[in-house]
Amino acid sequence: MTIYPVTGPEFARYGRVITGYEAECASVAAALETCTPLPEDVGYLPEEPALQSMPEAAALGASLFGGMPFQFGWCNGHNTRLNCLEYHRDSEFNLSPGDFILLLAKLDEIVDGKLDTGRVKAFRVPAGTLVEVYSTTLHYAPCHTDPARGFKVLVALPKGTNTEKPNLPVQGGDDAWLWACNKWLLAHPDSAEAVQGAATVLTGQNLDIAPLLSR
Numbered sequence: 001m002t003i004y005p006v007t008g009p010e011f012a013r014y015g016r017v018i019t020g021y022e023a024e025c026a027s028v029a030a031a032l033e034t035c036t037p038l039p040e041d042v043g044y045l046p047e048e049p050a051l052q053s054m055p056e057a058a059a060l061g062a063s064l065f066g067g068m069p070f071q072f073g074w075c076n077g078h079n080t081r082l083n084c085l086e087y088h089r090d091s092e093f094n095l096s097p098g099d100f101i102l103l104l105a106k107l108d109e110i111v112d113g114k115l116d117t118g119r120v121k122a123f124r125v126p127a128g129t130l131v132e133v134y135s136t137t138l139h140y141a142p143c144h145t146d147p148a149r150g151f152k153v154l155v156a157l158p159k160g161t162n163t164e165k166p167n168l169p170v171q172g173g174d175d176a177w178l179w180a181c182n183k184w185l186l187a188h189p190d191s192a193e194a195v196q197g198a199a200t201v202l203t204g205q206n207l208d209i210a211p212l213l214s215r
Contacts, residue, residue: 001121001122001207001209001212003101003122003123003212005123005126006102006124006125006126006129006131010121013106013137014104014106014121014123014133014134014137015091015132016131017129017130018093018131018132019130021060021063022128023056024056024060025060025128027056027057028051028056028057028060028072028095029095029097029127029128030097031051031057032051032153033097035048035050035051036048036074036076037076038076038152039077039078040077041077041079042075042078042079043074043075043076044141044155044162045074046157046161046162046163047071047072047159048074051072051073060156061156064156065158068159069158069159069160070156070157071160072156073154073156073162074152074154075142075151076150076151077150078147078150078151079143079144079151080209080210081206081207081208081209082117082140082202082206082207082208083140083141083193083206084140084185084186084188084191084198085103085105085115085120085139085140085185085186085202086179086183086184086185086186087107087137087138087139088135088182088183089135090158091133091135092133092157093130093131093132093133093154093156093157094130094133094142095128095130095153095156096125096127096128096129096151097128097152098145099124099125099126099127099145100124100125100143100144100145100153101124101125101143101144101145101209102131102139102143103120103121103122103139104120104121104133104137105121106119106136107136107138109138110186110201114202114203115201115202115203116203117203117206117207118204120207122212124145138186143209145213146213158182161180161183162181162183165178165179166178166181177199179198185198185199186198186199186201186202187200188200188202190206
């Protein structure tokens with residue numbers, strides 16, 4: 001597997017780098033570094049009060065989501081494995097005080113209800129870089145570039161996303177993959193999420209980028 005930079009042409013199918021908000025991004029990244037924890041594994045909080053209350057976050061979120069209600073949360077910790085992929089009905093925005101790696105695929109690469117993990121691509125996001133991950137891009141927990149540092153990544157989404165799963169009937173489409181509010185989850189059989197009942201949609205290897213980090 002190759003780890004591509006998000007500044008390269010390979011990232012264009014999956015998302016884009018957002019510029020013009022450097023001051024706001026610097027403030028939010030600094031708050032991520034100082035005000036959020038660093039779990040030994042992977043932790044997630046949909047909405048972080050320390051971020052949500054910042055004037056810079058309010059201005060940035062209003063612009064990114066065009067005035068829609070939004071939430072600034074985080075995904076922090078240590079990780080090198082794929083385990084699952086998820087998607088939402090909207091873009092997600094990520095930012096970090098340090099470098100991190102995203103493992104991504106495309107919604108249209110799901111064939112007959114399955115996705116081969118051989119389709120997954122890895123992208124390195126530099127510290128302080130704001131990226132938009134498109135709604136048609138499958139993603140999940142970031143991966144660290146340095147096990148000593150781990151990762152602390154902003155997860156900006158429409159308000160309510162990744163909160164409690166709504167009580168909806170499973171009728172068709174991708175109903176069976178709904179895992180939380182505005183979150184459809186595709187699990188690898190080897191993942192903890194599969195043990196918890198998530199749909200085992202991923203086939204092939206449960207990718208692990210750890211060997212790439214030692215090169």
